[in-house]
Amino acid sequence: MAKYGIEQAMLGDDVTESERPVDRIVDLYPPYVKEGRRLLARIGYEMRCRSVYPGGKDNRHRVHLFGFETDLQATEVLFASLRLQMLEGADRLHRPAGEDARAYKRSWMLGFIREVTVRISAAQRTASAAAEEDSEAEGTSSRSVALVLADRTTVVEARLSDQCSPRLIDGGKILLAHVRRWDEPDSGETLALIDAASGQITSSVKRPESLAALDPAAKNSLTVNDAGTLVADVVGRNKILIRQIPSLRKVAEITTLMPPVDERGIGDPMTLTFFRSGDELLTLSGSRIEHWNARSGSRLSETIDARDLELGVGRPVRSHSPEGAPGPEFALNSPPHAGHAQITVYGDPVLYTIDLGTGEEDKARRVRLGRDVETAILDTSGRYAAAKTPGGMLELWSAATGRRPSRMVGPLGPLGSNDRFTGDGFTFSFTGRDGEFYVANGSSVRFQQLSDSSSFETYDFAANQYFVAATEDGKTLLRTLSGGGFGGGNGDRGRLDLIHLDPGLWKHHLCDVVGHDLTRDERLGLPSGLPEVICPA
Structure with missing residues (x-):
């Protein structure tokens, strides 16, 4: 089936009117709908398709698939067979005494999904390599198999480009985002500044038409400098447009080295970050820093x-994650030191600082964290680090130069893993204020003060949230009400909501509405620990 899909891709590349991507809604039925959705999404990813879980109660049994028709067909055929095997295998399990039956079956099915993902990925690589050899021997295609598959993948991802992370600027008053009109899907996409209070577009510019779409998981397809005066908009695999804020006037165009493409035709997403001066930019294409x-x-x-x-x-070789998504071997961090770049290597618990003038590592600024750390970032002072560990967990470290790093807080998490979402819908960062760090994830937002690791505050919600973006201080958050991610997929189209973490503001609005202090009966239905006086007379 992998061989057939690649043959169809190469045939499609040779015709004048190429095949266009389509989308379809797949309904799943009990038992084990969550595991079925995960299996379908992972198979689809390996077959160059992309998936969205639509939000809302009416859509919880559905998966929205995007891809080329031949790839979607292969995905559905594989899913029908493998889902049946998964359910039958779970039923035949010998369950140890005392184990909960459903929990034990679910654990086994997650292992089944992981193994299936690995095997399909291996089959795709083998088929791609064989097709490449045949194509070179016969001279039947002007382009390599990897490049053709890469183009098909990025065309599919173009259907999801509105899921790139928007940015909140000017203290949360303005939203910067890629916008596409759902009622006019052929009208193209614009880069827009949106007034957060009214939802009105205040400035916009049409984005270039390009097949080189972004990886929707890339968090920096839109990158804004600290001053909020420039935005870097990634418009192609290796092309960036720099625009002035708020006019969105183009001030520069940057063409980087082309990011590498793997055997399946999936390329590493280009990453970029502004220096704190605001007028300098670092880009990372594969392993190359510009x-x-x-x-x-x-x-x-x-x-x-x-x-x-x-x-x-000596680090471990990176393979595909259990979720089915590959990742770049190197990660570029916002550099805390002028004239330097800071990178991490996947699976290596070290933060490396590179002198951009000499091209050599500044070993005096090397920071080594715990052995389980996969990747990490430093705060602006260089004294603290936030580290990601296996399972989507976060750890906060003391990392001052000249001292032995030590873990101060954590693990926290898992990130993006709750009863409705997996692997997405969270945001975290250092705020730039004396080692303060925030993480908005699941049903809470936590502010941790690392200068005093025992000091933290949390804002707890009654239900899990899907966080899309936050201001630099973490006090204003953008979330989706529908739960479908930015751009949605259900009737609300991922309707966005802005929330300010300001108890004083909440108190003011509450007192305006109620008109008096809370009575004893009104307090009975509220959480404990409220102040004795909320609305003074």
Whole structure:
């Protein structure tokens, strides 16, 4: 089936009117709907399709698939067979005494899904390599198999480009986002500034038509400098447009080195970050670091290939995650030191600092964290680090230069894993205020003060939230009410809601509505610990 899908892709590449991506809604039925949805999404990913879980009670048994027709057909055929095998295998299990039957079956099915993902991925790589050899021997295609598959993948992801993370600027007053009109799907996409209070677009510009779409999981397809005056908009696999805020006037165009593509035709997402000065930009394409003047688009230093520095020697080789999504081997962090780049290597618990002038590692600024750390970032002071560990957990570390790093808080999480969402719908960052860190995840927002690790505050919600973006201080959050992610997929189209974590503001509104202090009976239906006086006379 993998071979058939690749053959159809190569045939489609040779015709003048190429096949277009389509989408379809797949309804799933009990038993074990959650596990069925996960299986379908993972199979679809390996077959170059993409999936969205629509929100709302009426859609909880559905998966919205995007892909080319031949890939969607292959996905559905595989899913029908493998789901039956999964359910039958779970029923035949010998369950140890004392184990809950449903929980034990679910655990087994998650292992089944992981193994299926690995095997389909291996079959795709084998079929791709064989097709490449046949194509070269016969001279039947002008383009490589990997490039054709990459184009098909990015065309599919174009259907999901509105899921890139929006940005909140000007203290949460303005939303910066890619916007596409659902009632006019052929009208193209715009980059827009939206007034957060009214929802009105205050400025917009049409984005270039391009097949080189973004990986919807990439968090920095829109990157804004700290001053909120420039935005870097990734419009192609290796192309960035720099625009002025608020006019959205184009000030520069940057073409980076092309990110690498794997055997399945899936490329690493390009990553980028502004320097704190605001006018300099760092980009990472695979392992190659480039340094740019964001206002002119000119290079400021020579390209540095992190592989040449032999960082992370002996680290584990990165494979596909249990969720089915590949990831880049190197990660680029916002550099706390001028004239330097900071990177991590997947599976290596070390933060490396590279001097952009010499192209060499600054070993005096190397920070080594715990052995389980997969990737990490430093705060602006360079004294604290936030680290991601297996299972989507977060740890907060003391990382001051010249001192032995130590874990201060954690693990926290898992991130994006709750009763409705998996692997998404959270945001976290350092706020830039004396080691303060926030994480908005699940049903709470936590502010942790690392200068005093015993000091923290939490805001708890009655239900799990799907957080899309936050201001730098973490006090204003963007969330979806429908739960379908930005852009949605249900009747609400992922309707967005802005919430300010300001108890004083909440108190003011409450007192305006109630008109008096809470009575004893009114307090009975509220959580304990409320102040004795809320609305003074």
